[in-house]
Amino acid sequence: GDSVTQTEGPVTVSESESLIINCTYSATSIAYPNLFWYVRYPGEGLQLLLKVITAGQKGSSRGFEATYNKETTSFHLQKASVQESDSAVYYCALGRNNYAQGLTFGLGTRVSVFP
Amino acid sequence: DTTVKQNPRYKLARVGKPVNLICSQTMNHDTMYWYQKKPNQAPKLLLFYYDKILNREADTFEKFQSSRPNNSFCSLYIGSAGLEYSAMYLCASSRGGPSQNTLYFGAGTRLSVL
Numbered sequence: 001g002d003s004v005t006q007t008e009g010p011v012t013v014s015e016s017e018s019l020i021i022n023c024t025y026s027a028t029s030i031a032y033p034n035l036f037w038y039v040r041y042p043g044e045g046l047q048l049l050l051k052v053i054t055a056g057q058k059g060s061s062r063g064f065e066a067t068y069n070k071e072t073t074s075f076h077l078q079k080a081s082v083q084e085s086d087s088a089v090y091y092c093a094l095g096r097n098n099y100a101q102g103l104t105f106g107l108g109t110r111v112s113v114f115p
Numbered sequence: 116d117t118t119v120k121q122n123p124r125y126k127l128a129r130v131g132k133p134v135n136l137i138c139s140q141t142m143n144h145d146t147m148y149w150y151q152k153k154p155n156q157a158p159k160l161l162l163f164y165y166d167k168i169l170n171r172e173a174d175t176f177e178k179f180q181s182s183r184p185n186n187s188f189c190s191l192y193i194g195s196a197g198l199e200y201s202a203m204y205l206c207a208s209s210r211g212g213p214s215q216n217t218l219y220f221g222a223g224t225r226l227s228v229l
Contacts, residue, residue: 004157036217045119046158046205046220091158101170102148103218105157 002027004106006092011111013082021077021109023066023092034095035068035075036103041088049077049090087113118142121206121221128200128228134193136224138206147189148218149181150205158205164189196228 006023013019027033037049037059050059055070066077075092089110093103119140128134138147148163162171164183171179178200180192193200203225207218 038220045222046207046218048217048219051217102160102163104160107155107157 002029002033002094002096002104004092004094004104006090006106007109009089009108009110011109013111013113015084015113015115016081019077019079019082019086019111021090021092021111023075023077023106025073025075025092025094027073027094029096032070035066036093036095037064037066037075037077038091038093038105039088040091040108046091082111082113084113084115087111119206119208119219119221121204121224123224124222126224126226128193128196128226130197130228131195134196134200134226134228136191136204136206136226138189138191138221139187140208140219141187142208142210142219143186144208144210144219145186146209147183148207148209149179149189149191150207151175152203152205152223153201161191196226198228201226201228 003026007021032055034053036051038046039049040046050061052059052068055068058067064079066075068075089108091108092106096102122137146165149161150158151161152158160172161175161179162181183189203223205223206221209218
């Protein structure tokens with residue numbers, strides 16, 4: 001079946017430093033799945049951070065970026081300068097197909113940003 | 116409004132007793148999902164409704180039931196709770212169709228089985 005592997009947390013960074021969370025995927029149900037990053041801030045539900053549906057394209061939101069690399073089957077999340085408000089759990093996910101059949105998630109990476 | 120609401124936020128259940136969790140959305144989404152999240156594990160899809168059609172995952176087929184009496188409402192039912200059902204249950208919804216699998220999640224219901 002499909003699977004997603006991402007950086008094991010917790011990850012601790014200082015404010016203004018850069019952050020990268022690695023994500024690689026294996027998709028058996030579809031050749032080029034839609035790829036997602038979701039985030040869960042403390043006390044809140046999971047929410048979409050960014051999404052890319054075309055291989056080779058880059059998605060960005062709130063200063064975060066991720067590029068869909070079909071050669072390496074990766075979708076790493078990066079931010080050049082983090083803030084304390086970026087402290088959250090980040091989940092990489094893939095769409096099981098291009099229709100509404102749900103997402104396969106990674107384990108999640110807890111990120112703590114210290115001032 | 117992109118809100119998915121789940122009730123209650125916390126639920127306590129006894130082993131062997133039934134459990135019913137509730138989810139609603141007002142976005143007129145045609146698909147609604149239930150995920151189970153345990154500590155140090157990825158969220159796991161249990162089942163989803165596309166319109167009125169229920170799809171249950173093969174490995175949880177017999178453990179969970181669901182109903183969707185209308186477009187806005189979906190419930191998750193456990194007939195006889197066991198300790199292994201203790202988890203966070205996440206409801207989500209999405210518009211169906213190609214490339215439309217962006218899910219909107221509720222805040223979750225934390226179920227503790229004693």
